[in-house]
Amino acid sequence: MVEELRKNVWTVNRCSGCGMCVSACAKNVLQFPEEEEHPILETKERTIGLSHVVIDTCFFCEKPCEESCPRLKEWKDGPVIRAVSVISKLPNGNVIDALLVSALRCGFIDGAIVWDVEGTSFKPLPKVATSENEILKSAGYQYLWFPVLTALNEAIYEKELRKIAIVGPPCVAQAVKTVLSSTNKKLEIYRDRIRLVIGLFCDGIYSHQLVTNEIVNRFNIKPCDINTITVDFRNALLRIILYDGSEKTIPLSDVRKYMRDGCARCTDFASEWADLSVGNLGSEKGKTTVIVRTPIGENCLDYAIREGTIEIAKTPVNMEEIQRFVSDKKRREQAQEIDSLLLSTLDALSGKKSRKEIEEMLKSIGRK
Numbered sequence: 001m002v003e004e005l006r007k008n009v010w011t012v013n014r015c016s017g018c019g020m021c022v023s024a025c026a027k028n029v030l031q032f033p034e035e036e037e038h039p040i041l042e043t044k045e046r047t048i049g050l051s052h053v054v055i056d057t058c059f060f061c062e063k064p065c066e067e068s069c070p071r072l073k074e075w076k077d078g079p080v081i082r083a084v085s086v087i088s089k090l091p092n093g094n095v096i097d098a099l100l101v102s103a104l105r106c107g108f109i110d111g112a113i114v115w116d117v118e119g120t121s122f123k124p125l126p127k128v129a130t131s132e133n134e135i136l137k138s139a140g141y142q143y144l145w146f147p148v149l150t151a152l153n154e155a156i157y158e159k160e161l162r163k164i165a166i167v168g169p170p171c172v173a174q175a176v177k178t179v180l181s182s183t184n185k186k187l188e189i190y191r192d193r194i195r196l197v198i199g200l201f202c203d204g205i206y207s208h209q210l211v212t213n214e215i216v217n218r219f220n221i222k223p224c225d226i227n228t229i230t231v232d233f234r235n236a237l238l239r240i241i242l243y244d245g246s247e248k249t250i251p252l253s254d255v256r257k258y259m260r261d262g263c264a265r266c267t268d269f270a271s272e273w274a275d276l277s278v279g280n281l282g283s284e285k286g287k288t289t290v291i292v293r294t295p296i297g298e299n300c301l302d303y304a305i306r307e308g309t310i311e312i313a314k315t316p317v318n319m320e321e322i323q324r325f326v327s328d329k330k331r332r333e334q335a336q337e338i339d340s341l342l343l344s345t346l347d348a349l350s351g352k353k354s355r356k357e358i359e360e361m362l363k364s365i366g367r368k
């Protein structure tokens, strides 16, 4: 059984839905059904005589799933080398595409896991892109959830990529960081193949029901009318751009109910553990903020400048604006503390912790 995941992540709704554990599962017994808030461990039975015996598939396993889960780790503030405001020189004006295209041209990566949507339903899908054309044709991140790291095995075993870039929200960057700093042998192939993580600014990700239940009904449109969904953090709005060029908006407070449960326990807004964090906050209209966090990220930005896919703007980044959102999201730590209290209460019931310890925890939460 995957006890750590079950007890410390799934039962307290902390799963971010990154999908890393599903890819890492050595026995292929973890699945992530679309309607679930966390992966499900497949039950295997064996018939012995007249009885059915449930087999503990995980008994002899080194548990790469637990080793790679970002929610079983504590996260401090991530590094920052520098922050710049940039302009994409690609015709589509997309900075993430510009970074990936130049990294591909320079041979720094040989493919990338990017975000796409299924045309008629606007359902999010990961895409393993191995050419400039495939990168440019993908729809990009639409703030709709998919366990994107489940595409890692396709990238490694089917497409045989050796230098993979990944684009995703902060929890995805944390999952990759967890894998890169692990010594678990079963995770070696991922450590060996992942080269670059481009993280996005994120306050929460939404289920596809946001499209089917809210957007479609509120504006009397079809999913295939939608071109792009973006989050305007400054004005707390969801912006929906349609193919006819018109724009619809919904206050973020109206769509909270479609946000994944795990996001309520997430404290990383600015992808602090990615190589590069990318988002519109902190930059003027038409420009994008790139926070360089690692030497790998620095190289990647240099390639883009050299290849002419990105130009650095003269205006500095307004880090105070970003910091406001970073600090706001860090307040969700309280939800994590309440989870710990709940887990400790369960431990107390089973005699593993004393009543006094629980009272102390409760007092410390109350003081904050």
Ligand code: SF4
Binding pocket: 005, 009, 014, 015, 016, 017, 018, 019, 020, 021, 022, 038, 039, 065, 068, 069, 070, 071, 147, 175
């Ligand atoms: S956070 Fe990611 S790795 Fe952890 S249980 Fe959820 S899907 Fe699996």
Ligand code: SF4
Binding pocket: 015, 016, 169, 170, 171, 172, 202, 203, 204, 205, 260, 262, 263, 264, 266, 267, 268
């Ligand atoms: S808020 Fe963003 S980074 Fe955090 S769990 Fe949700 S999707 Fe992942």
